[in-house]
Amino acid sequence: MRLLHLKGGPQMGQTRRNFLKLAGAAGIGAAAAPRALGATQAKGRAVAARGNGNSGPKELPKNMTFCTLRRDGRHVLGVRTQRGVLDVEKAGKALRRPAPSTIDEVLQGTDVQALKALVDAAVANSAAKAAFVPEEQAPFGPCVTNPEKIMMLGYNYKKHVIETKRPMPDSPVLFNKFNNALNWHGGVINLPQKVAKKFDYEVELVVVMGKTARDVPKEKALDYVFGYCVGNDFSARDLQFKTPQLMLGKTSDGFGPIGPWLVTADQIPNVQKLGLQTRVNGELRQNSNTDDMIFDVATIISYTSQMWTLKPGDIFFTGTPEGVILGKPEAEQVWLKAGDVVVTSIEGLGDLRITLAPQQA
DSSP states (O other): OOOOOOTTSOOTTOOHHHHHHHHHHHHHHHTSOGGGGHHHHHHHHHHHHHHTTOOOOSSOOOSOEEEEEEETTEEEEEEEETTEEEEHHHHHHHHTOOOOOSHHHHHTTOOHHHHHHHHHHHHHOGGGGGGEEOGGGOOEEOSSOOOSOEEEEESOBHHHHHHTTOOOOSSOEEEEEOGGGEEOTTEEEEOOTTTOOOEEOOEEEEEEEOSOBSSOOGGGGGGGEEEEEEEEOOEEHHHHTSSSSSGGGTOSTTOEEBOSOEEEGGGOSOTTSOEEEEEETTEEEEEEEGGGBSSOHHHHHHHHHTTSOBOTTOEEEOOOOSOOGGGSOGGGOOOBOTTOEEEEEETTTEEEEEEEEOOOO
């Protein structure tokens, strides 16, 4: 299957040489566990809490691709440009213009037109040269850093339900992760090997809400979406099935990588026609399409908005397709281990790479 990609971005099925190149560039920052930025995240949560009364941006950004950069122990806003990844805060200081510092500020209602003008000025002005970093050297963070809710869909692809021998659901199967699970492109998952052994990947389309939504009809649901990104619902299957609830095997530290790019919704004309893939150490493991979803994105948003209020920055992991280790016959199940490199990819959204490491002492 040949898939389309963001212009200038990493390609699905890129070579192991490119994996290693990217890994080397990100290795210094990736060696730290996600909790290393805990103080910064706590500050960000305060920003998000102040914004919880907001309905989101008055105008959702269009034709923009965002990311988060890790700098000086902080998460700062990045924007993808033809000159590289723009550190928006640095650009604002260089050009003496107001600028949002984080993706949270954008999600909670920053002036979109002013942000676009700043990005355009930085691209055109040599005074902002130091604010750009090459993509292959960018120290990415989670592309959304402080969601109020991380909502997960289980058993939402027909072929995945079949491979795991589950009944077809008649309503969305919802569970959750917590913010401690957030991780990033080029990041590391320290496997909790004292309590689990059966580690598995799950490529997932992640939906990021851009407006407050309550009791939204399906036909209008996508109007509330800020954008989309790649996710990996990393799982410990032995913990997942220890109780009837799925969460135990889903929300260990770093088990929710997202990114590297947050692509605005207008750039994805048909979210139900996107190719998804997973590679482990370069070997193709998952290869499917969002058209196999049981409950499409609009249905998921409409359904959950009847149960609780969706806020700007809330994220949905929308389920994984067939090809997971869990779906193989028991004799063929070779679980992930320390040293493995897992790359999850979605058409038009890019590649998300994570490296597995032993449990830290």
